[in-house]
Amino acid sequence: MPHPTRFRAALYTVGAFLLGLAALTAFLAIAGYDVGASLAALWQGAFGSRQAFLSATLVRATPLLLLGLAFAIGGRAGGFNIGMEGQFAAGAIAATWMGLAVGGAPPAVALPLVLAAGLVGGALWMVVPVALKVRFGVTEVISTLLLNFVAEAAVSWAVSGPLQEAGGSYPQSDPIAVAARLPRLFAGQRLHWGLLLALLLAVAMAIFFRHHRLGFALRAAGAGPGATAIVGRMPVDRLVAAALLASGAIAGLGGAVEVSGVSHALYQRLSPGYGFTAIAVALLGRLRPGGVVMAAFLFGALEAGAGAMQRDAGVPAVAVQVVQAVVILAMVLGARERR
Amino acid sequence: MTLRLTDITKRFGQATALDGVTFDVAPGEVHALLGENGAGKTTLMRITAGLLTADAGEVSVNGVAVTSPALARRHGVGMVHQHFTSIPALSVGENVALSAGWRETGRRAERRAASVIARLGLPLDPSRLARELSAQLRQRLEIVQALAGDARVLLLDEPTAVLAPREVVELLALVRHLAASGAAVVLISHKLSDVLQVADRVTVLRRGRVTLAAPMAGHDAASLSRAMIGGEVERTPPVRGVPGATRVVLDGGLVLHAGEIVGVAAIEGNGQRELLRAIAGVAGTRTDLSVTGRVAFIPEDRTTEAVVDAFTLEENLLLGELATATNWIDWRALRSRTTGLVAAFDVRGGGAADPIGALSGGNQQKFVLARALEGEPAVVVAEDPTRGLDVQAMTAVHGRLRAAAAAGSCVVVHSSDLDEVLELADRLLVIAGGVIRELAITTSRDEVGDAMLGVTTAP
Numbered sequence: 001m002p003h004p005t006r007f008r009a010a011l012y013t014v015g016a017f018l019l020g021l022a023a024l025t026a027f028l029a030i031a032g033y034d035v036g037a038s039l040a041a042l043w044q045g046a047f048g049s050r051q052a053f054l055s056a057t058l059v060r061a062t063p064l065l066l067l068g069l070a071f072a073i074g075g076r077a078g079g080f081n082i083g084m085e086g087q088f089a090a091g092a093i094a095a096t097w098m099g100l101a102v103g104g105a106p107p108a109v110a111l112p113l114v115l116a117a118g119l120v121g122g123a124l125w126m127v128v129p130v131a132l133k134v135r136f137g138v139t140e141v142i143s144t145l146l147l148n149f150v151a152e153a154a155v156s157w158a159v160s161g162p163l164q165e166a167g168g169s170y171p172q173s174d175p176i177a178v179a180a181r182l183p184r185l186f187a188g189q190r191l192h193w194g195l196l197l198a199l200l201l202a203v204a205m206a207i208f209f210r211h212h213r214l215g216f217a218l219r220a221a222g223a224g225p226g227a228t229a230i231v232g233r234m235p236v237d238r239l240v241a242a243a244l245l246a247s248g249a250i251a252g253l254g255g256a257v258e259v260s261g262v263s264h265a266l267y268q269r270l271s272p273g274y275g276f277t278a279i280a281v282a283l284l285g286r287l288r289p290g291g292v293v294m295a296a297f298l299f300g301a302l303e304a305g306a307g308a309m310q311r312d313a314g315v316p317a318v319a320v321q322v323v324q325a326v327v328i329l330a331m332v333l334g335a336r337e338r339r
Numbered sequence: 340m341t342l343r344l345t346d347i348t349k350r351f352g353q354a355t356a357l358d359g360v361t362f363d364v365a366p367g368e369v370h371a372l373l374g375e376n377g378a379g380k381t382t383l384m385r386i387t388a389g390l391l392t393a394d395a396g397e398v399s400v401n402g403v404a405v406t407s408p409a410l411a412r413r414h415g416v417g418m419v420h421q422h423f424t425s426i427p428a429l430s431v432g433e434n435v436a437l438s439a440g441w442r443e444t445g446r447r448a449e450r451r452a453a454s455v456i457a458r459l460g461l462p463l464d465p466s467r468l469a470r471e472l473s474a475q476l477r478q479r480l481e482i483v484q485a486l487a488g489d490a491r492v493l494l495l496d497e498p499t500a501v502l503a504p505r506e507v508v509e510l511l512a513l514v515r516h517l518a519a520s521g522a523a524v525v526l527i528s529h530k531l532s533d534v535l536q537v538a539d540r541v542t543v544l545r546r547g548r549v550t551l552a553a554p555m556a557g558h559d560a561a562s563l564s565r566a567m568i569g570g571e572v573e574r575t576p577p578v579r580g581v582p583g584a585t586r587v588v589l590d591g592g593l594v595l596h597a598g599e600i601v602g603v604a605a606i607e608g609n610g611q612r613e614l615l616r617a618i619a620g621v622a623g624t625r626t627d628l629s630v631t632g633r634v635a636f637i638p639e640d641r642t643t644e645a646v647v648d649a650f651t652l653e654e655n656l657l658l659g660e661l662a663t664a665t666n667w668i669d670w671r672a673l674r675s676r677t678t679g680l681v682a683a684f685d686v687r688g689g690g691a692a693d694p695i696g697a698l699s700g701g702n703q704q705k706f707v708l709a710r711a712l713e714g715e716p717a718v719v720v721a722e723d724p725t726r727g728l729d730v731q732a733m734t735a736v737h738g739r740l741r742a743a744a745a746a747g748s749c750v751v752v753h754s755s756d757l758d759e760v761l762e763l764a765d766r767l768l769v770i771a772g773g774v775i776r777e778l779a780i781t782t783s784r785d786e787v788g789d790a791m792l793g794v795t796t797a798p
Contacts, residue, residue, distance in 0.1 A: 213666050220658055224647030230621060230638050231645055233662040 009334075013284060013291070016330035017298060020323035027322050028315065038313040042320075045308020046301035054189035056307065059262060061300025063088070063271070065198040066254035067278030068285060068292040069205055070122075070247045074140075075287045076209065077243030078222035083129065083144025084251040085275025086151030087122035091252025093158050094121025095259045096266040099176025100163070110179040115197075115256050122252015123245050125151065130241045140244060148275070152268075159266055173266040182261035192261035199293065201250070206289040218243050251275070277303070280324040283331040299324075341365050342387065342416070342492045342523055347396035349382055349547075356382045358547040359396070364492070364523040364540075369514060371538035371555070372527045373567055374729070378544040380527050381421060384494045387411070387525070388418040400492060412440065417490030419481045421497045421527075421700075421727055422642055427470035431456075431463050431480055439487035455487045460513070473608045474639065475502060475755075482510075492523045497727050499533050503606040504757055504788070511537045531560045531730075543567055564730060586718050586749035587618055588629045593768075593777060595751065597717070600744045602764025603753040606791050610773035611753045612639075612722070618751055619720040632717025635659075637707055639722035641700070645707045648696035652686075652706060653677040655695050659710045676713070684709035685735070701732040708736060712743050719743055721752040725759065737763060757787065 028035045046057050067084045074081040081087075098117035102110040129143035156171065158164075163173040182192040208215035220228040221239040229236045254274070263270060281299050285291030306317040342364050349357040357379045364370040374380045385391040387398055389411035398405045400414040425434045432449030435441075435456075443451050449465040456463050461479050469480060478498065485493060495514070499507045514537050518524050528534050534541065534555075541558060543551035543566040551558075551566035583597030595601050605611035617624040619636035638644035646655050653673045657664060677691035686705045688698040695703055704724070711719060721740065725733040740763060744750045754760050760767070767778045769790040778790060 211668050211670070213661065213664050213668060216654070216657060216668060217661055220647055220650070220654075220661065223649050224643070224658075226640075226643040227645055227647050227658060228661070231636060232658045233620075233622070235622070 009286065012334050013286060013331070016327050016334065017284060017323075019330055020326040023326045024320065024322045027319060033313065033315050038309055038315050041309045041312040041315075042302075042305035044305075044312070046305035048308075051189070052304060052308070054186055054191045056190075056304035057297075057301045058191045058195055059300075060303040061296045062192075062195045062198050062261070063254045063258050063274045064278050064281050064299050064303075065195075065202065065293060065296035066257060067251055067274055068281035068296050069198070069201055069289060070250035070254065071279055071282035072285065072287040072289065072292055073205065073218070073250065074244050074247035075282060076222050077218040077240050078225065079240050079244045079247065080141050081126070081144050081244060081247040081251070082141050082279070083125070083147050083151075083275070084247075084254070084278055085271060085273070086144065086148040087125045087248045087251035088255040088258070088271050088275050089148075089151040089155050090125035091118035091122040091255030092259045092266055092270055093155060093163070093255075094118055094124075094252065095256035096158075096163055096173050096176060099180035099259065100174060102180055103177045105177075105179055107179040107183075110177060111182065111260070114176070114180045114260050115253060118252045118254075118256020118259075119249040120252070122255065123249040125252065126245050126248025130244050133244070134237055134241050155266065155270070156268055159268060163266055165265075171268060175264045176259065180260060181264055182257065190262065194257035194261040197257065198296075201253075202289040202293050209289070214239075272303075277324055280327045280331075284327050286331075341401060342525075343399050344383070344387060345397045345399075347383065347386060347393045347398070349379075349386060349391065349393050356547050357386075357393070357544075360544065360547070360549055362542055362549070362552075364525055366491070366521045366523050367518055368539045369518045369524045369526055369537050371534040371541040372525055372544065373531075373534060373541060373563060374544035378567070378729075379547040380544055381496055383544070384418060384496055384525065384527065387492075387494060388416055390418075412488055415489060415491035416494065417485035417488055417492070418494040419485045419496060419498050423477050423481060425469040425477060425480050425484065428468065430466050430468055431472075431483075432465035434469055434480060435465070435484055435487045438484040452483075452487070456483055459483060459486055475506065475608065478502065486517075490522070492525075493517060494525045494527075496527045498526070499528060503755060503791075505606070507533065531563055534563070535560065567730065583747060584631075586631050587751070589614075589775065590627050591775065593775065595718075595749050595766075597747050597749050598744055599765045600740060600750040600752060600763050601766045601768060602760040603751065603768045603770065604757055604760045604787055604791055605753065605770040609770050609791075610775075611770050613773075614770060614775065615720050615722055615751060615753055618718065630718060633714075634718040634720060635711035635716035637711050637719070637721040637724050639726065641704060641707060641726075646695050646703060649694055651692050652681065652689065652695055653691040655706065656680070656710055680706065680709040680713060684739070701728050704728060705732065705735065708739055712739060712748075715743070715746050716748055719748050719750045719752075721750065723754050724752065725754065725756075733759075757784070757791075761787070 025035060028038050045052055047053055067088065070084055071081055094117040095114045098114045102113055125147060129140045129147065132138035132143050133140050159171045159173055165172055165174045182194050185191045185193060209219060217234050217239055220232060221236045225236045228234050258270060259266060277299055281295040282292055284295040302320050302323060306320040309315045310317040344360065344362040347357050347360045360383060372380050382391065386393050389405050389408040400416060403414065405411045405414060430449055432452035433444065435452040436443050436448035441448060441451060452465045456465060461483055463476065463479055463483060469477060472480060482498065499510060502510060511533060514524055514526060526534065526538060538555045541553060541555050541563065542549060543563065545567060585594050586597050587595040603611050613624060617628060618630060619634055642648065647658060656677050657668065657673055674691050681690065684705045686702050688702045695706065725736050728736065740750050740752060752763055761784065764780060767780050767782065769776050769778055769787060771791055776790060778787060
């Protein structure tokens with residue numbers, strides 16, 4: 001029995017995405033590109049072949065899903081983690097370090113250690129913003145955003161210093177141990193087990209929000225902090241702090257999964273802006289795990305198609321950011337309507 | 340400046356909130372708008388202020404149609420909402436500037452607001468932040484905000500709900516003064532005594548229809564009440580419980596027992612809020628008192644402290660026991676408990692799976708009460724439990740509190756309406772300047788009033 005307001009919300013969400021696509025089309029037309037050929041290239045790049053779907057769309061959907069879930073857990077508690085790009089990088093640094101250190105271990109040991117390193121790295125990157133928020137009331141929107149730049153510098157330092165390849169010629173790390181890499185799902189395709197891990201996390205988060213006391217408490221802290229403190233007798237500050245730390249940890253896991261599943265090494269600019277695209281993903285998914293899964297899939301396809309559009313139709317890949325921008329604006333505007 | 344509403348109809352989904360309502364108010368007149376919770380009063384006023392659009396009918400000021408908040412304000416329509424609308428992080432002066440549409444900000448706004456405040460004779464410090472004000476002072480700020488923009492049509496939605504008796508008198512005098520100086524005033528109130536004192540005309544709404552529109556002369560509390568609810572108001576006789584086990588021991592050794600209703604009378608800001616919240620065990624309050632058993636708390640501000648609007652009834656039930664609930668939520672049990680409470684407390688407008696924000700204020704409060712009283716708590720602390728409720732809902736709340744005491748709870752209740760405290764209480768505490776005194780329950784109303792003001796008359 002779908003609730004009428006929920007149904008309207010779902011309709012609005014679909015409308016927001018279609019509006020984004022319409023804006024992209026309008027942009028292509030105004031900028032003088034061949035609209036038909038551009039959109040065809042976009043489609044081909046995302047869904048045109050088994051290769052496109054399994055080696056591009058779903059590979060890009062995986063970090064977007066993890067980071068979208070990261071944003072969602074903070075957002076449901078009323079915290080806005082704009083620094084996922086930074087926590088992703090911190091998680092990637094920690095995972096690379098661990099992946100290089102666990103050389104002789106079997107995969108059953110090496111993989112969990114690498115993923116755990118990502119979680120810890122992301123959470124540590126969140127400690128300062130949370131401490132500033134709890135102690136001095138500094139909004140996490142600013143502090144997490146600023147730490148993104150610090151993380152970028154930290155990666156540059158790592159790949160030209162402690163983690164630089166043995167050869168010492170390029171700013172990148174050595175490949176991590178084979179045992180520390182996430183296995184591929186299909187022979188010859190880049191898609192890896194990280195996608196299943198991310199889907200599993202989405203299911204776990206959905207159950208946590210709906211059926212666990214603390215998941216409910218997080219939602220309550222976000223939707224009605226006053227009532228949660230007064231009649232719920234819950235420590236709202238601590239709930240929000242915990243949600244933000246979890247958000248950082250999951251974003252760090254995203255970085256670890258990217259290193260372990262795709263790049264197998266640390267580079268500068270490992271993320272092409274996943275941390276920001278994922279905000280659009282989470283908002284389009286209305287901060288619900290199921291919605292985030294669907295939105296991550298759509299944006300993964302968009303990112304994959306953007307590459308093909310640049311290659312085959314000469315449209316700069318950043319053009320798809322028009323879609324992101326419109327979706328974020330539409331969803332934030334829609335939030336004013338929601339109660 | 341005549342405000343006229345013609346044949347207004349408004350539907351929310353399938354519910355008809357207003358059905359062909361016609362209403363007008365002329366300069367120099369105070370027109371009272373009465374009705375039960377959910378009768379459509381607030382909806383009608385929100386349409387008048389341009390905040391909602393009617394499905395049919397027309398709103399006009401001096402013959403010009405009003406369709407948006409900006410247009411309403413330009414035509415001199417100012418509204419004081421039932422719930423606070425001031426921005427907590429801004430100063431009093433900045434809030435006034437914002438609602439009056441001034442260009443000034445910061446210090447300049449505060450200086451300009453100071454002159455308006457002086458003209459209105461409603462003392463307020465323009466540089467204080469709104470969040471630092473007590474409920475009463477924030478209410479006062481709302482009135483200043485509505486009047487600052489040179490409002491000629493003033494809509495007052497339950498303006499006396501949070502005021503002490505003395506301030507009610509002052510406010511009603513101000514309302515008369517405004518009307519005398521040519522303003523058209525619409526006054527919504529549940530307190531028939533307020534309305535009887537100041538209104539020239541009265542319109543009564545019942546389920547979205549006008550049941551009475553007449554000059555005030557010739558009507559009394561009984562006839563208005565009949566028009567509102569269609570019959571005599573049912574009054575529950577007080578049930579005096581036998582004092583039982585010790586439940587609360589206050590700082591000075593004062594003992595509150597099971598089975599009694601302890602009424603706390605005080606003027607806003609004298610420490611009653613701190614006392615009640617300390618007994619309720621709200622985090623951050625003093626701890627120099629002892630409480631035995633489980634405490635249920637009914638906070639004063641329903642929308643920000645008692646319920647989460649966007650959550651369903653069953654989710655709000657869980658909210659009340661969140662600190663002690665099991666880690667895995669049993670939604671099935673919550674659903675059936677919620678359904679039971681909805682039936683037992685006559686909560687209307689939605690079921691267990693509907694968002695509580697969809698219910699009218701009175702029905703939300705019934706559910707808050709149901710949640711607090713479920714499972715016979717040892718102590719019930721209620722802050723202004725009938726604020727903004729109509730006569731019938733108020734009677735229901737009183738009945739529930741008496742029943743809880745009869746069943747063995749120690750009920751501690753404060754109301755900004757002294758008559759309500761006197762009507763409910765088995766024992767009477769008065770707080771003035773943070774000092775708690777117990778008065779005999781037979782003390783006259785005037786003497787209690789003196790004690791509230793800190794004037795010592797009794798030996």
